[in-house]
Amino acid sequence: MKIQLLRMEDLGRNERARWRALQAANPTLASPCFSWDFAEAVDAVHDDVFVAVLEEDGVIVGFFPFQRRLGAGRPLGGRMSDHHGVVAAPGTHWHWGELLLRARLSYWQFDHLPAWQCPPVMVRHAASPGLDLSGGFEPWLQRKLAAGQSMRKLQRAMRKLERELGPLKLDLHSHDDHAFATVLRLxxxxCLRTGEADLFATAWKRELVERIRAIDREDFGGRLSTLHAGDTLLAAHFGMHTPQVWHWWFPVYNREFAPLSPGLVMLVETARAAAGEGHRLLDLGKGDEPYKSQMADTAMPLVEGLAARPTALTAARHLRKRVGAWLRTSRWARPALPLLQRLRGLAGWVVFVPDLQPLALFA
Incomplete structure (x- = not known):
């Protein structure tokens, strides 16, 4: 197999068409995160995006987009990506060691890799839950109604919202700039309320979603959706889509009406509309939020781990990992942890938890 390392700008019309054809040929890669347009948008806001192009007998059989800094690799888009890996047709095989060598990577860390692409290393297994809409919305709804009382309770909440505020109205393709700003703000x-780092405090992440919002192709696009009851905004969502998948990315809701679950109402109404447009899956993304297990009835197997070569950088990474484990478990180091947390992101470096995560890599 020939592997060539290129930049996005080095890929022309033929490569773009081939990328899209390979993605369309593999149902496990139907997520918008595997799309050419997503990679192009990330490349527009980052200067460290590379693509390893895999060829056999002069024919391109795969694309491996990633970000690289000093030989250390991370998935395309970092935390903004809910799926990543090699874009290739089913049955395509490659050697991870050779791929890393040709990509000039000492290691590549992954946490949303399709299980079928798992390298021969120790990994943790995970899943991306979703709503199976392949048979339409009504079959999914009937499965949820038969599974317990939660859906009936939600239906009662929907009726109460309509009685008190007015008819429910979903705008699946909203162009409201104020609503978009509201999604980012909420x-x-x-993030701040739950103790997580503010996603949109970083300029490139905000620019990325703005760029994706501006894309409106049949095979990829950003989608802003809003749900009103009468004139009251109950919930909103910004996500992405491909012909097969509606990707649940950034949902928000009006906390004033939290007892009536406006976020779940938004999800159900979005599923109804997305199924009506022919989408076969509403992908909720990996996560342990209770609503995901409550609403999902299918899941995409994923793996988390590290593919690495035996280099000095890899050895340094393992050393940092051991030091990080000591910092987080030693009573002697505990007083310094608040300071370390405040220094997160200094000079582009960040402290991660030990285990399969590196101690320090990328902001």
Whole structure:
């Protein structure tokens, strides 16, 4: 297999068409995160995006987009990506060691890799839950109604919202700039409220979603959706889509009506509309939020881990990992942890938890 390392700008019309054809040929890669347009948008806001192009007998059989800094690799888009890996047709095989060598990577860390692409290393297994809409919305709804009382309770909440505020109205393809700004603001507030780093405090992440919002192709696009009851905004969502998948990315809701589950109402109504447009899956993304297990009835197997070559950088990474484990478990180091947390992101470096995660790599 020939592997060539290129930049996005080195790929022309033929490579773009081949990328899209390979993605379309593999149902496990239907997520918008595997799309050419997503990679192009990330490349527009980052200067460290590379693509390893895999060829056999002069024919391109795969694309491996990633970000690289000093030989250390991370998935394309970092935390903004809910799926990553090699874009290739089913049955395509490659050697991870050779791929890393040709990509000039000492290691590549992954946490949303399709299980079928698992390298021969120790990994943790995970899943991306979703709503199976392949048979339409009604079959999914009937499965949820038969599974317990939660859906009936939600239906009662929907009726109460309509009685008190007015008819429910979903705008699946909203162009409201104020609603878009509201999604980003409420998502930032949610991050801070739950103790997570503010996603949109970083300029490139905000620019990325703005770029994706501006894309409206049949095979990829950003989608802003809003749900009103009468004139009251109950919930909103910004996500992405391909012909097969509606990707649940940044949902927010009006906390004033939290007892009536406006976020779940938004999800159900979005599923109804997305199924009506022919989408076969509403992908919720990996995560342990209770609503995901409550609403999902299918899941995409994923793996988390590290593919690495025996280099000095890899050895340094393992050393940092051991030091990080000591910092987090030693009573002697515990007083310094608040300071370390405040220094996160200094000079582009960040402290991660030990285990399969590196101690320090990328902001």
């Amino acid at each position: 998502k930032s507030e949610q």
